[in-house]
Amino acid sequence: MAKRKTAYVCNDCGSDYSKWQGQCNDCGAWNTLSEITLAAAKPSNDARFQGYAGAAGGKVQTLNEIDLQSMPRISSGTEEFDRVLGGGLVHGSAVLLGGHPGAGKSTLLLQTLCHLAQTQEVLYVTGEESLQQVAMRADRLGLPTDKLKLLSETNIDQICSQAQQHKPKVLVVDSIQVVHMESISSAPGSVSQVRECAALLTRFAKETGTVLLLVGHVTKDGSLAGPKVLEHMIDCSILLEGSEDSRFRTLRGQKNRFGAVNELGVFAMTEQGLKEVKNPSAIFLSRANEVSSGSLVMVVWEGTRPLLVEIQALVDDSSLGNPRRVAVGLEQNRLAMLLAVLHRHGGLHVGDQDVFVNVVGGVKVLETSADLALLLAIVSSFRDQPLPEDLVVFGEVGLSGEIRPVPSGQERIIEAAKHGFRRAIVPKANMPRQPIAGMTVVGVSKLAEALEAL
Secondary structure, eight states: OOOOOEEEEETTTOOEESSOOSBOTTTOOBSOEEEEEOOOOOOOOOGGGTTSTTSTTOOOOOGGGSOOTTOOOBOOSOHHHHHHHTSSBOTTOEEEEEEOTTSSHHHHHHHHHHHHTTTSOEEEEESSSOHHHHHHHHHHHTOOOSSOEEEEOOBHHHHHHHHHHHOOSEEEEEOTTTOBOTTOOSOTTSHHHHHHHHHHHHHHHHHHTOEEEEEEOBOTTSSBSSOTHHHHHSSEEEEEEOOTTOSEEEEEEEEETTSOTTOEEEEEEETTEEEEOSOHHHHHTOOOSSOOTTEEEEEEEETTEEEEEEEEEEEEEOOSSSOOEEEESSOHHHHHHHHHHHHHHHOOOOTTEEEEEEETTSOOOOSGGGHHHHHHHHHHHHHTOOOOTTEEEOOEEOTTSBEEOOTTHHHHHHHHHHTTOOEEEEEGGGOOSSOOTTOEEEEESBHHHHHHHO
């Protein structure tokens, strides 16, 4: 009997090794290597794969010979979803939707497919829920159910066979962690099962021009479960986030071959399902009637649009030998760095103070344009002096105390003016070329100038 060939693959980066070891040499993660069984590659005569990349018969073409007019996008029926996708669903694309349990992944896809089923052929494959459970959710949400086709199946060969027979334009598999391939002996959800099943589904989507939507689980730290190679196979990776105590959900693009990365869509969870929020700035700016110290509004750039969010800071005497530095929605290490800049170039010493900062609404700010607003909010809380209610601030702070410009500065100021703000402190290089009606803009180049402008 032939000896079974195995390999060990890292779940985080996808690197493979001939034997097990505690740490991955490429990414440095511990205890992430899983055993997979290697099968001999066999040429496929399946007609589904004869036009896919890598199949025999492919010919060399120049870019100008490729027809782009025959690939229109398919609207999902929701502007916020289309925004994150880059304008809609692309024929032959593979989209991976991840999120915590209960975030609304199945609800969002069920709403989308019920809308698309009215105009074209779609297929919803559920492996985690029964057909009755899906029907009950659709009935509870008041969705049209007369044209949506459902399939309860976990065998990947049966799924591809049914899809080949019905030829849907959009195919949803919920979820990739429960489907399995009979030729692989490992359990569903393992590295080998997820990788091979995703590869087969992606190959099928590319060949037939079907839009493939995969639902993926996430680990306890919020990253997508399964091998890292899964994210390299698909064209678009989006994550549905939301805390348990909030009815708002944010849909963020992490990878997109057909649009902008880090695009953000906002939804509200209601009794009728997920409803899009077309003006998210109005939600994140629901401030109290009387603005207290340490509160300030900043303008961040999410994907292709500006977003106004409120940042709060609390500075208090510390009773500990090592004062606390807590950042919610911001990077902790950057907070410590900015406090050092504030001490060196702003003359404000908070080394013996506890500093807590929070971005209102559960938004995660990933860019550096929040630096200046964060420092001014800390100064406001330390001196217990409220900042003007109609003031908006943005700008990057360097280690030498300089205020660096940020992209799309003028668009940020215009968005703030639309929401009733009348004063702005921005980097001098981001000063608008033409005066903006009703807006007084102060350009600063040093941190000391920003403190004087207050």
